[in-house]
Amino acid sequence: MEKTLAKKDFPQWVKKLTSWKIYLPKKDAGGRWNYAEADGEDVLETRQATLPPKTILFPQNEILLEFSKSRKGNAETLEVKEVLPPAEPTVVFGVRPCEAKAAWLLDEVFASEPRDIYYWMRRENTTLVGLACTPPPSDNCFCTSVEGSPHAEEGSDILLTDLGDKYYVRSLTAKGEALINAAKGLFEEAKPEDRKKVKAVHTESEKKIQRELKGARAVSEKLKTMFDSPFWDEEAMSCLRCGICTYICPSCHCFDINDEIIDTTPLRGKRVRTWDTCQFPDFTMHSSGHNPRPDKASRLRQRLLHKFQYFVQVYDKFMCVGCGRCITMCPVGIDIIKVLEKVRDHGA
């Protein structure tokens, strides 16, 4: 389904979606862009939010179950109650195509057995409306180097392209069609000249990507030979092990699970899943005290090998979508493109 929507009608579209909870990128009080709930005065902007929309599909903290113990005479009973996410139809507007592609990668991970029902309840209830990047939202974008593009469709249910005074609206799934059908009167059939313009806009935006990693597949092959290289010690020297590069990454998905005790008499508590990071020393700490990744070098190596070697081996896809966030936000300027270029050229 290919339609157009006058930009002035976008707030009307949002208002008509009364059965959905709506998110879109908004500037917060601190001046940062982040996905937040719509408030009726909504416009779409090509901005890169500090945190990607994975926060909606895979929240930073979530309760998996609650437990309590009760005693009757000498008998103790443990009650466990599963806490599933609310089945709440949700729409996220203005998703960067690389962020939707990251959701498509997370689908691979969370679909593997045992299928993660917490992730999938949110994912199946969420419609992602991508907005093609015209222009790229960051100087560090490099999606075209990792088999993506500023108008990639993977993971999106609809892809919008800004044509000046209107959006070109390409529906990609039944979930996307349902959003258009909920406000049918606002849309017009796309015309051949609109399609021509979209093509030109997409080609132009690809040319505006400023960063490039040449030969990403060759990097992937080279990494197989560098596990024991002293290279990682040199590259990780300045790392502060803050974990920012992983928390803000749209495709990173490591988590920890803890039981938190709310009360002891009688015992009452909850099991909580929280984002974790391979950049923290205790991430791989065994209860014996042994740590297979005891230093910064082995942890930086893990981040890069997971994204550019192991994931490629298993799924034939990079687990990096080239959003550039980890480059922009690393406090000591560790630049994933520069590190991977050195890998590619290592020993050449």
Ligand code: SF4
């Ligand atoms: S953001 Fe930079 S300093 Fe922090 S853990 Fe990642 S690479 Fe190290």
Ligand code: SF4
């Ligand atoms: S590794 Fe860096 S550039 Fe790649 S998707 Fe994650 S944050 Fe973006």
